[in-house]
Amino acid sequence: MESKGVSWLVKTQYIYISSQYGVNKAVTDIWSFFCLSILESLVMVDWKALRGAIVGCLSLLRRKSHVGVVTDNKVKAVAQSYLQNLQVQSLGQHDRKLCFQLMECILDRYPAAVRDLGDNLMYGICEAIDGEKDPQCLMLSFRIVEILSGLFPDPSGPLADFAEDLFEILGCYFPIHFTHPNDEDVDVKRDELSRALMLAFASTPLFAPFAIPLLLEKLSSSLPSAKVESFKYLSYCTSKYGADKMAKHFGTLWSSVKDATYVSPQSSLSTEAGFTSGMGFQDSDIMKQAFVLLQELVQQSNGSFISLILDDEDIKMFISSLNQYEDFDNIPIDIKQRLHAVGRIMSVCANTTIASCNKVFESFFPLLMNYLGLSVAKPSKDSYPAEDYYPPGRLNFGALYLCVELLTACRYLVGFDELTSIHDFSNQTWCVMLHNFSKSLATVFISLLGSNVAENSQNAYVCYGVKGLQNLATFPGSLLAVSKSTYDSILLKLMSVITSDINKTFAWTSAMNSLVEIGSxxxxxxxxxxxxxxxxxxxxxxxxxxxxxxxxxxLSLKLQAAFEIGATGKNFMLRVVQGLDEAISPNLSAVYAHGNLKSVELTVKLLECYSNKVLPWFHENGGSEEIPLNFALNIWDKIENSRSFNLGSLENELLDATMTAMKQAVGNCSEESQETIINKALGVLLSSNCFRWMESISGNTPLKAEGLQQIHKLDSFAIRDEWITSLIASVVIALRPQTYIPNGKLILQFFITTLLNGHVHVPSAQALGSLVNKLPLKITGTPLSKNFSLDEAVDMIFHSCIWTSCERGSSEIDLSSLRLCSLSTESVKIHAVIGLAWIGKGLIMRGHEKVKDITMTLLSCMISDGNTGSLPNLQHPSNVCNDEDMHHQLMKSAADAFHIIMSDSESCLNRRYHASIRPLYKQRFFNTMMPILSSLMLKSDSPSIRSMLCRAIVHVVSDTPLTAILSEAKKLIPLLLDCLSMMVKDILNKEIIYSVLLIISGILVDKNGQEAVAENAHSIVNQLIELTTYPHMMVIRETAVQCLVAMSELPHTRIYPLRTQVLQAMLKALDDPKWVVRQEAVRCRQAWASIASRSLHF
Amino acid sequence: MNLFEVAHFVREKPMKLYILTVLHHIRDIKDPEHPYSLEELKVITEDAIEVDDNNSHVRVTFTPTVEHCSMATVIGLCLRVKLIRCLPPRYKVDIRVAPGTHATEAAVNKQLNDKERVAAALENPNLVDMVDECLAPSYA
Structure with missing residues (x-):
């Protein structure tokens, strides 16, 4: 009865908390009730009630102050009863956890209440946590010890007596090691637990006498993880306990650090840096933690620890033995490891504090200089080596390495911002020493770069030479580490490597990197x-x-260098851009005037650099938009000024590069700049031939036969006109939706006419698509006569002379009428279809309803029969065959138009070029198109039309997101299988077959799709089996076999009858000429053979 | 083997490629008594495989680890089962113990190449279990 009552009270407790009336009264009442019930339940051994009571206490204790706090007296009472009566370790896991939570809460939030409980508290806690094994409870108990230590910091307080007992309990958990590492029930990670224990270890210096010997002892463990943990704990404890507690262990600590790093180093040559410099060692975890400890000790010890290191006989011996190994190649690998370790030790000592840095410099630097052949005795002017200094024989690599490591460490000590270097470094010993030697050091490093040998071993010297120079050059100016002349000579040397040592890749890249570092x-x-x-x-x-x-x-190297240097600062980049501009301009002129092939190549590279690197850089770094604006205007200027183009038609590559750069530039501009550019472009257009040409065609609406006949004269379209049209199309493609387009109607009309031109139809079509995608729905503010709205534009397109019939005034685009009333070839209509596709894409992306008309036109074009009503055929019987072929092409391009509509394009109508994109537009199109297409599929029986419909279906489906397909999978699968069986006949369809296979495999792999697959299992398997012998494309065979493997996961009842069929097919696939297919076939055979029995008798 | 060497083989020794293919199929079979693969134990090597593609004939000669190896028949059975599963059925597979490496060489050879005895062995569920364990892919 009582347990139920208590649980009920726990639930109603929350109601009390929320109510505002008589809060304190209620709290007190409930509080005494819980206290009582804890005590009583203990007496009555009523475990259910105990849990309820603890939960209740916990939620009471955790209340926010504004709803009423439990008084300290009451808390003390409950803590006392807890300590006296509760046998925590005899409870179940969940109850223990609750008890620990209660204790943590009491200690954490009511320290005053329990402080004077003293020894009782200590004893109670020791008893409660002793022998705990559950990770969650352990987390809590470590936390309790941590809080407890914070509560009694007094070295002679109650904690002092219990420190040993407490630590005995804690110590046996170190190092944390899970015996069942992959147990899913354990939601506490090893790392979290280890961290909690570390915090508990370091919580009070009172633990120091017990903790440090334990940790040192564990260092000698053979378990690597134990070593790592010990080093980690030691460095954390050092920072918490302070140096004086650690002082008596310094000797042992140093020897253990030395042991882990120097005596038996466990570093491995890292793969990337290893083969180039030969010193790229990767420290093991143990070494990393050992260095962390070393740094902590040097930091805390205030000089006593560092002298231990500097006086170490082994290290001294090693450094004095460096002379034995002068040549890098002769140094054995273990010595290299030691060299690396000593370098790390020295750099850790040097970069920790200024004082330690001074000491390291005093003891080692003169010696190292001596090895490098620089005189220590007179660090004055005489000691500078001559300009053509060349080291005697080979330079001592060890000394060089240590010297560069020291430099790097100082550099690190100084910090990387001007702000952190407020300390007065210039009077420090190390700084003075360094300053005295800086010039001669620079000379030594420079001489390393100058040597003419390009061996692999030379790389190590080059690497450290460059690194040294970089460090010398990047000391803040206030330290005056190097004089201006030295600085200049460093830069000159690095630049000379850049310009002359092109073949030495390693030297070149490292010089490049260090120049970039210096620049940034x-x-x-x-x-x-x-x-x-x-x-x-x-x-x-x-x-x-x-x-x-x-x-x-x-040129590619030049451009790389230019961009990398430029990227270090905006001023530098501006200068680089100026250089690029100056390089592009004469090259372009040369191309236009003489058709110079070499210039074409150069210009393409320059333009690519512009559009791939420079413009994005300015975009990211918030550069001014003058750069793209000027670039675009310059190109238009160039075109305006060169009246005649002397280009072969082969320079499409150049045109493409220019268009990409133009799009990129315009896309990065703001509305105003875009207006400037489009005005400029329009000016060029109006004065050009192509505009006059356009007027001659479109001047006479409604369309007359002569008008269309003129379209045939398109071949007279000069190359310059082609350029102008393409570039203005690129400008229009990249415009922002808000940009005002002057003379918009004219531009629209222009593109509609150029659409039919064989040379420029794609850019024109894309420009039209972009226009209808971005034009505003309604005009607001601006004078009506100037700008125009989407509806007007769509009307214009739909009624344009190109495809509107002369007989009917319907609003539908009617391509067949175009054919009837013209003598034009089918190729013009193909251009028109592509144009429609792009316009349709523009419309569908913004969700405009007119897209329906366009898709209907495309469909009618696809299913029109080529033989009816084609009058021209009668007139030119000889052309029948050719004409039919062209008609087939037209149908095909109408089907492929669906690919254009559905796929994402890189060159226009994407986010970069500010297209307006409605979410889920693909799904919507898919949902409207599929019923139409599938019903057409059912109706038509002409094979050519059916195959075109298949094409369209595959295009629509393959670009739709998989989730949308899955919901329709049941209806789709028969359709797709139909498509497959139709496509297999033609070799040209292999890409399409592959995309169908990918769709099917997508459905197969998904859980939701499997149901639909199971229904059609028989026909799918038949189709797949047919494809396993598809001769024209290996990936199709491979994917088909993989699909079959996936099919074997379906329910047995469905697939069992198909088993023999599949196994037969696999026998053939095992003999496939390609290894990959055979391999998959083995897997597939195994998978299908094992569904029934494991016997081999298939 | 780098690309150049492959090209070399294709020109000089087309048979080498077939041999490597067969070796690839059987190299990962585990020894029934150890956790090592047959290739690691040197039970099979590249030289021990002969392929005659024109006559669709494969011969694998394996070397038991010790002369009295009681598992020689099981190893042979594993090799045969694996090759039946992986090679097109047109191949005739011939498996034998390397001459002079096993005490009961003749008996083992006879047993391994007797169609009916192999079929009988594969009716035995214990034996099939053992074979399947050896052929199970190791994800190491």
Whole structure:
């Protein structure tokens, strides 16, 4: 009875909390009730009531202060009863967890209430957590110890007496190790638990006498994870306990760190850096943690630990033995590992504090300089080696390596921003020493780059030479680590590597990277003197490189260098862009005037660099839009100024590159700049031939026969006109929806006419699509006469002279009438169909209803029979065959129009070019089109029409998202299978067959699709079996076999009858000429053979 | 083997490719008594496979680890089953113990190439279980 009552009370408790009246009164009442019930339930051993009571206490204790807090007295009472009566370890897992939560809550929120419980509390807690094994409860108990230590920080307080007992309980959990690592029930991760234990270990210095010996002992464990954990705990404890607690263990600590890193290093050569520099070692986890500990010790110890390291005999010996290994190639791998370890130890010591850095420099730097052949005795002017300094024999690699590591460490110590270097470094010992040697060091590093050997071993020298130079050059100017002349000579050397050592890939890339580092450092902390050096030496050199015709350095490298250097700062980039502009302009002129083939190649590369790198960079880095604007205007200027084009028609590549760059540039501009560009373009257009040509055609509406006949004269369309049309199309494609288009009707009319031109129909069609996609629905504000709305545009397109019949004034586009009243070839109609497809795409993306008319036109075009009403055939009987072929082409392009409508295009109507895209437009189109297409499929019986319908269906389905397809899978599968059986006959259809297969495999793999598949299992399997022998494309065979494997997962009753059939087919597939197919066939055979029995008798 | 070498083989020794294909099928079969594959134990090697594609004939000669290996017949059975599953049925598969490597060489050879005895062995559920275990793909 009572347990039920308590549970009921727990539930109603929340109602009390929310009610505002008599809160405190209610709390007190319930509180005493729970306290009592805990005590009573313990007496009565009523476990159910205990759980309810604890939950109730917990929720009371956790209440926010504004609804009433339980007083400390009451909390104390409950804590006392808890400690006296509760045998936590004898409870079940969930109850233990609740008990720990209660204790944590009491300690955490009511410290005052329990503080004077003293020894009782300690004893109770020790008893409660002793022997705990459940990870969740352990998390809580570690947390309890942590809070408890925070509660009694006094070294002579109650905790001091119990520290040993508490630690004995905690210590046996270290290192945390799960015996069942992959148990799914364990929702506490090993790392979390280990972290909680670490916090508990480090919670009070009182644990130090017990914790450190334990951790040191575990360091000698053979388990690598135990070592890693010990180092981790030690470094965290060091930071918490403070140096004085650790001091007496310094010797042991150092020897264990040395053991892990120097004596038996476990670093491995990393694969990427390894083969280039030979010193790219990857530290093992143990080493990483050991270095963290080392850093922590150096940081805390205030100088006593560092002297331990510097006086270490082994390290001293190693450094003095460096002379034995002068040549890099002769250094054995274990010595390299040690060298790496010593380098790391030194750099950790040097980059931790200024004082430690000084000490390291004092003890090692003169020695290293000595090895490098630089005199220590007189660090004055005499000691500078001559300009043509060349090291005696081979340079001591070990010394070089350590020296560069030290430099890097100092660089790290100084920090990477101007702001952090407020300390006065310049008077520190290390800084003075470094300053004295900087010039000679720079000379040594430079000489390393200058050597002419391009061996692999040389790479190690080059790598550290470049690294050293980079470090010298990136010390903040206030430290004056290097003088201006040294700085200049560093930059000159690196630049000379860039310009001359093109064949040494490694040297080139590392020089490039370090120049980029130096440049971006300048960008972070500006220094006028150095910026000007960098500008004059590096950027100007690059600038002259791009614009020069010097071909010793390949253009792609030049452009790479230019872009990487430019990307370090906006000013540099502006200069680089100027260089690019200057390079493009004469090249373009050369191309237009003379058709110079070499210039074409160069210009294409320059333009690609522009559109792929420079323009996106400015877009990302919020650059001014002047760059794209000027670029676009410059190109239009060029075209305007060159009246006659002397181009062969082969330069399509150049035109494509120019169009891409133009689109990219216009797309990045704001509305105003876009208006400027379109105005400019319009000006060029109006003064060109193609405009006059257009007027001659479209001037006479309604269409007369002569008008259309003129379309045949399209061949007279000059190359310059082609360029102008394509470029203006690219401008229109990339416009923003809000941009006002002057003379919009004219442009629209222009594109409608150029649509039928064989050379430029695709860009024109795309431009038309973009126009209808972006035009505003209604005009607001602007004068009506100027801009025009979508409806007007659509009307214009639909009534345009090209496809409107001269007899009927219907609003539907009627391609057949176009054919009737013209003598035009079918090829013109193909262009018209492609145009319609793009217009349809533009409309469907914004969800306009007129798209229905367009799809109807396309459909009627697809199902029209080529033999009726084609008058021209009668007149030219000799052309019948050819004409039928053309008609087939037309039907095919109408079917392919669905691909254009459904697929995403890279070149227009995407987000980059500001298209308006309605969500789910593909699904909507799919849902409206599929019923129409499938009913047409049922009605028609002419094979050619059916195959076209199949094409269209496959295009629509393959571009629809899979989820939409799955819901229709039942209806689709028979249709798709029909398509497959139809397509198999023609070799040209292989791509389409492949996409159908991909759709089917998508349905097969999905859970929801499998039901639909199961219904049609028989026919699917038959079709797939047929495809396993498809001779024209290997992937089709492979995918078909894979689909069959997936089919074997279906319910037995469905597939069992098909078993022998599949196995027979697999016997053939096992003899396939391609290895991949055979391999899949083995899998498939195994899968199907094993559905019934495991016997081999199939 | 790099691409150049492959091209070389195709020109010089087309048979080599067939041999590698067969080896690929059987290299991962596990030894019935150890967790190692037959290739690791050197029970089968590249040299031990002969292929005659024109006459559709494959011969695998395997070397038992010790002379008294009681598992020689099971290994042979595994090889045969795997090849039946992986090769087109036009091939005749011939499996034998390398001469002089097994105490009861003749008996084992006879047993392995006797169609009826193989069929009988595969009726035995215990034996089939064992074979399947050896052929199970190892995901190592």
């Amino acid at each position: 450092f300048l960008d972070n902390c500006p220094d006028s003197e150095r910026s000007s050096s960098f500008g004059s030496i590096v950027v100007e050199k690059i600038f002259s490189l791009i614009s020069s015709d010097d071909l010793t350095m390949p």
